[in-house]
Amino acid sequence: VLPQGSLSLHPPGTYVVVFTSRLDAGETPADYAGTSARMFELAARQPGYLGADTAREEAGITVAYFRDEESVRSWREMAEHRVAQERGRDEWYSRYTMHVARIERSYEFDRA
Amino acid sequence: VLPQGSLSLHPPGTYVVVFTSRLDAGETPADYAGTSARMFELAARQPGYLGADTAREEAGITVAYFRDEESVRSWREMAEHRVAQERGRDEWYSRYTMHVARIERSYEFDRA
Numbered sequence: 093v094l095p096q097g098s099l100s101l102h103p104p105g106t107y108v109v110v111f112t113s114r115l116d117a118g119e120t121p122a123d124y125a126g127t128s129a130r131m132f133e134l135a136a137r138q139p140g141y142l143g144a145d146t147a148r149e150e151a152g153i154t155v156a157y158f159r160d161e162e163s164v165r166s167w168r169e170m171a172e173h174r175v176a177q178e179r180g181r182d183e184w185y186s187r188y189t190m191h192v193a194r195i196e197r198s199y200e201f202d203r204a
Numbered sequence: 205v206l207p208q209g210s211l212s213l214h215p216p217g218t219y220v221v222v223f224t225s226r227l228d229a230g231e232t233p234a235d236y237a238g239t240s241a242r243m244f245e246l247a248a249r250q251p252g253y254l255g256a257d258t259a260r261e262e263a264g265i266t267v268a269y270f271r272d273e274e275s276v277r278s279w280r281e282m283a284e285h286r287v288a289q290e291r292g293r294d295e296w297y298s299r300y301t302m303h304v305a306r307i308e309r310s311y312e313f314d315r316a
Contacts, residue, residue, distance in 0.1 A: 193305035
């Protein structure tokens with residue numbers, strides 16, 4: 093399950109959560125991939141969630157967009173998501189950072 | 205040349221530029237990789253540039269951190285960078301979005 097709304101433009105005032113991580117093993121454990129896919133599924137049902145992009149090479153980067161601070165907070169506190177966060181810290185990640193930021197300017201380019 | 209400062213924590217008030225892109229060809233042209241590496245080299249010399257992370261799968265995602273709005277602007281207007289931006293639109297990207305956002309909250313986790 094890849095995130096929906098890939099490469100979408102979001103207006104000023106929207107929030108972006110930037111999550112960068114390094115996996116413990118250096119590669120993706122099978123149960124990590126399953127949990128990650130499940131989280132994108134759940135997020136898509138979360139009010140105020142606007143979409144996300146994700147890619148992993150040396151670092152994994154996920155950027156997720158939300159309508160406002162309240163929807164960022166609701167997603168963080170969602171029960172099944174909290175369980176996944178805890179498994180992340182206990183089992184999968186050697187390091188991560190998260191930055192919650194308010195969008196001030198947006199640009200897009202489309203060849204078409 | 206990979207960006208320095210990978211997975212660093214940046215304080216509230218710092219700026220993050222989120223650049224997501226899709227390549228025209230679906231894969232990385234050789235001259236694209238060279239220009240991209242050169243841009244990370246140049247950015248590292250830019251006052252106010254604090255580091256970046258980058259990864260590409262279906263989408264490419266680069267998140268670059270800056271001290272303030274002024275340093276975001278200086279980097280955008282830097283001559284050799286402007287040439288690369290134009291080549292990006294003319295030759296490499298089918299689509300991209302850029303979001304300039306002000307960090308409000310930051311978290312990190314480190315197993316160590």
